[in-house]
Each structure stands twice: as C-alpha cells, then as structure tokens.
Amino acid sequence: MRVRVLLPYCAAISRTRGMASPLLAVPLALVLVASSTEHAAWAGCEARAMRVLGTSLEPRIHNGATVDALIGEDCAFRTTKGNILLFVSGAQSIPLAKVVAAEPGDRWSVGADGGIIVNDEPLRNSAGAPYRLTADRSALLRLYQTEYAGVIPEGTYLLMGERPDGSLDSSQLGLVHRKDVIGKIERVHE
Incomplete structure (x- = not known):
C-alpha cells in the first residue's frame, strides 16, 4: 500500500511497507517520519528514533x-524555551518539529520591521540572527498578538x-496549541 501526503510549503512523503522516502523537498519545512509506526499509534509515551526531512x-x-524523540502527552508538555517540539497542524498527519520560542505567560510582539520581541528581548535563532518576518507572516502573528493582548x-x-524569515512554523501556522503537540526531540545523532 502506498500513501502520498502533500503538504503546502512542506516535504511530501511516501510510505511503502513502512519505509519513508522524500518525494519533494522544499527547504521551508522540517518534517519527521517515524521509523516504524504510524501516527495513530503515538498515543502512549515512548522513545522513538526518527529521521528529519527538511532544512x-x-x-x-x-x-x-x-x-x-519522546512521543506522547506525558513527555511533550514538560518543556522550556529552546526545546524542539513535534506537532501536527490542521489536516496534516506528518509531524513538524520547531523550537519553542515563547511559552504560556510570555509577553511578545511583532515590530513594524517584522522582528519578534519576547519578554522585552529580540527573538533570535540559535546562530544569533534576529527574526525578520515578511509582511504577510508579521500580519498573521499580529492577529494573535492582538487577540491575546500580547x-x-x-x-x-x-x-x-x-x-x-520564518518557515512552516508559527509565522505561517499561528500559535500552536498544546493538544497539537505530540512529543519533543531529546537527542540529535549527526
């Protein structure tokens, strides 16, 4: 059985007898594919080796x-800034992995230049570069900023x-709810 999943601005993955292979790679997304089990089986907390597809x-x-990765509700919600969470969004069933940039209770805003401020500090990636979002991405996050009073x-x-400049992350999907988080990455093998 072969299933083809197409995701906008994302990598498409095909599954043939449990094996995953990239069909289309777009550098704006990080998609993780479980090595041996399907998403429906991810309800319990367990450790899994997964392969990253995307940049x-x-x-x-x-x-x-x-x-x-630790998969399941018991593992996913003990998190802090800098952790990498796995989540699903909308109709997509392949999890994405992104860095926790702000967590519940943090004050945040999006500036006129597209920069993101969290707790009065410019948000920077791990290389120290400040985020500078496009007008469309900034507008989306400002809707959330307004709705939740920053x-x-x-x-x-x-x-x-x-x-x-953003990827398939909160700058395109909005804030991610806890119920959509399915796990977190614990260790990277290079």
Missing part, C-alpha cells in the same frame, strides 16, 4: 539526521524554525 532547523538539525495564552506556544 528549517539547520544548522541545529540537518536534513537526513536521526533524532531520538501574552502567550495558557496551553499554547510560539514555535519557530531556524530561518530568520
């Missing part, structure tokens, strides 16, 4: 790298990739 977390995690609400996260 949105480079140089922190490279395309093709294997990571150890405070990340309980049960949600601002999740970002490493690209300063």
